[in-house]
Amino acid sequence: MKGKAAKQATLLDVAQKAGVSRATASLVVRKSPLVSETTRAIVEEAMEELGYVYNLSAARLRAARSRTVGAIVPNLTNPFFSIMLSGMESVLEAAGLVVILANSSEDTHKQAAFIRRMREHAVDGLIICPAKGTTTEQIRNIQDWNLPVVQALRVVADTRTDYSGIDYRGGMAAATHRLIALGHRQIGFVSIEGHHSAEAARLEGxxxxLAENGLAPAFIVECETNSQAARALAPALLRLPNPASAIACFNDVIGLGLHRGLVDLGVRIGKEVSLFGFDDVPEADLVSPGLSSVSTDPHGVGERAARLLLRRIAEPDTPAEAVIAPTSIVERPSIGPAASLTTSGRRD
Incomplete structure (x- = not known):
């Protein structure tokens, strides 16, 4: 044992002797409550046997902040995320931090690689909009590394982190109620391929x-999250045996693509078919007729996510907080009173 001590036993030596990972041994020396008492006792016994001494000076040096923050989003082609990122940056830059940005493209493997790289670069914290299919374990791993993390827009089930989100359910419910108030009884929903918390909440709304008004969906179909796929979907929607006089869309990317697809077919949007988007991106007001949408303030979502992360970095033991922003309806000419439908699905 003295020989080991003379060689200045490392934390890795301790971990190997105790039969645990280096990360677990590190949690023990830092008195983390995440470690069970049994594991703590085994590691502490290994430390004593090896004569391991915690180097406080080195620990303080390692604790020096990098003044960088990681941000991972699933789809930078969606203008919503660009606006949200500008909100993050406005807060983080004011605090003297630089944002390292990554686009996961809804790929959990790419996302995991980005997280590892950001950890290697010793970012002070991470804001993540989880890709479709992100598991509970993946988020908990980030927390086990003691890396401050905030989930934005989407939250993975059974995780407990700070969260900056939107009242998706209430927003979609309000849009649907507005269509019902205009006399629509056949209302369809175009969702996305793949599922996550934001998709589930919109669909629930x-x-x-509809259920509150004794109605059932005219249809619920899924579409790739890009405007080209939504544009190509328009003919199929008009050929459905149960055509809709109004269509609610998962987001404005799908709404704007479907808008173009219906215009291509000569459909008078707002008169023959009403169309509702979600997110109220600037482009919604540039098409003709303008696309009605649910406003979600992505810039504000980004700002709040950044503030939550700054608080988490400064106060790591503070209880997790969820900030859910309300939505509002922005009504444009893409919606109007219900039009009559023929049995063929074409408008009179």
Whole structure:
């Protein structure tokens, strides 16, 4: 044992002797409550046997902040995320931090690689909009590394982190109620391929508003999250045996693509078919007729996510907080009173 001590036993030596990972041994020396008492006792016994001494000076040096923050989003082609990122940067830059940005493209493997790289670069914290399919374990791993993390827009089930989100359910329910108030009884929903918390909440809002009025969806179809796929979907929607006089869309990317697809077919949007988007990106006001949408203030979502992260970095033991922003309806000419439908699905 003296020989080991003379060689200045490392934390890795301790971990190997105790039969645990280096990360677990590190949690023990830092008195983390995440370690069970049994594991703590085994590691502490290994430390004593090896004569391991915690180097406080080195620990302080390692604790020096990098003044960088990681941000991972799933789709930078969606203008919503660009606006949200500008909100993050406005807060973080004011605090003297630089943002390292990554686009996961809804790929959990790419996302995991980005997280590892950001950890290697010793970012002070991470803001992540989880890609579709992100598991509970993946988020908990980030927390086990003691890396401050905030989930934005989407939250993975059974995780407990700070969260900056939107009242998706209430927003979609309000849009659906507005269509019902205009006399629409055949209302369809175009969702996305793949599922996450934001998709589930929107769909729940849509279904609940219909159910409150004794209605059922005319259809619920899924679409790739890009405007080209939504544009190509338009003919199929008009050929459905149960055509809709109004269509609610998961977001404005799908709404704007479908808008173009219907215009290509000569459909008078707002008169023959009403169309509702979600997010109220600037482009929604540039098409003709303008696309009605649910405003979600992505810049504010980014600002709040950044503030939550700054608080988490400064106060790591503070209880997790969820900030859910309300939505509002922005009504434009893409919606109007219900039009009559023929049995063929074409408008009179």
């Amino acid at each position: 849509f279904r609940s508003a």
